Amino acid sequence: MEKLFLSLALCLLILSSCDTVNPPSKVDADSEEEEIELSVQLDKIKLPAGFEIDLFAEDVTNARSMAISPSGTLFVGTRGDGRVYAIQDTDGDYKADITHTLMKDGNKPNGVAFRDGDLYVAEVNRILKFTDIESHLDNPGEPEVIYDGYPTESHHGWKYISFGPDGKLYVPVGAPCNICESEDEVFNSITRINADGTGREIVQRGVRNTVGFTWHPETGDMWFTDNGRDMLGDEVPACELNRANKDQMHFGYPYCHQGDLLDPVFGKNKDCANYTAPAQKLGPHVAPLGIEFGASAMFPAQYKSIALIAEHGSWNRSKKIGYRISMVPVDGDSNAQGYETFADGWLNEEADAAWGRPVDLEFMADGSMLVSDDFADVIYRITYKG
DSSP states (O other), X not given: OHHHHHHHHHHHHHHOOOOTTOOOOSOOSSHHHHHHHHSOOGGGOBOOTTEEEEEEEOOOTTOOOEEEOTTOOEEEEOSSSOOEEEEEOSSSSSSOOEEEEEESSOSXXXXXXXXXXXXXXXXXXXXXXXXXXXXXXXXOOOOEEEEOOSOOOOTTOOOOOEEOTTSOEEEEEOOSSSSOOOSSTTTTEEEEEOTTSOXXXXXXXXXXXXXXXXXXXXXXXXXXXXXXXXXXXXXXXXEEEEEESSSSEEOOTTTEETTTEEOTTTTTTOOGGGSOOOSEEEEETOOEEEEEEOOOSSSOGGGGGEEEEEEOOOSSOSSOOOOEEEEEEBOTTSOBOOOEEEEBOSEETTTTEESOOEEEEXXXXXXXXXXXXXXXXXXXXXXXXX
């Protein structure tokens, strides 16, 4: 009987389909708890000296990944809501006053990217394009399908997308599970395609689930977040900030986690030394998503080489962690130099309850930073006053 229970436990460990970015319920049996979760409390947000936070847009249901055009139109994808928004500040007061709904009933249209007047949207298995989108925001029509060959599995199927310095669109494909080996090599990877949808290739491997990446403003290296596996306890594995300075690197999943922890099942007969360790270990289960270097005309100069990371927050840790924006300074040799908090206050640590969950970061033309929140359904604007 003991062996049977052990076998069942092992099966549950392997087959678990949990995900560190699943949102907690907004509804709680305790009405006071529900009020804590659903009210925006800007006065609770703590920032470094000289920084301030305000609301840029409200009632943006399930606001996830963002992309901004040179003219200032903010495009916002969603995951559970199925919509894609275009948000405008037409009077220049840094408050959104028009919200267009470009798409409804999409298949987790999380990722958005803007290039040469066109808006690209990533669903689970395909990439869509709205041509010359800003000329018809109020009547976008049906988008063009430029590629539909990604897997249809919905687990970790939502995608963050962005154009790289090479002009290609980078598209991750998450693991279709909590922890498993996949027969299809496209899982656990970062791919790229041409802007017309041709030429798909796998660029990086061993990546469980990245929902945010960017390129260093000076070195051009790709930096990306990765959500660690679940069901190994509260303290391991660490989520990761990774650096890719070339193509065809392998970052360990599902064999090695956090650069030095072999998986209890899939790590047998493996060696962590054979995989690329993270540039910086992040907190366990903090669910890091969007990332940007603070190369802003508004922020102090030292932020140019600081990676700012939106931590969505843990979903099943016994005590919540994350729900903040962290920062990782990077030196001239592209080495991470620590891990600190930039902004927090979305999590009430005493009550162990969160009222907001940062998702993505995007800089406006003036250098201020936008932060999406898919739990509070808002977009914040962080400025530096000095």
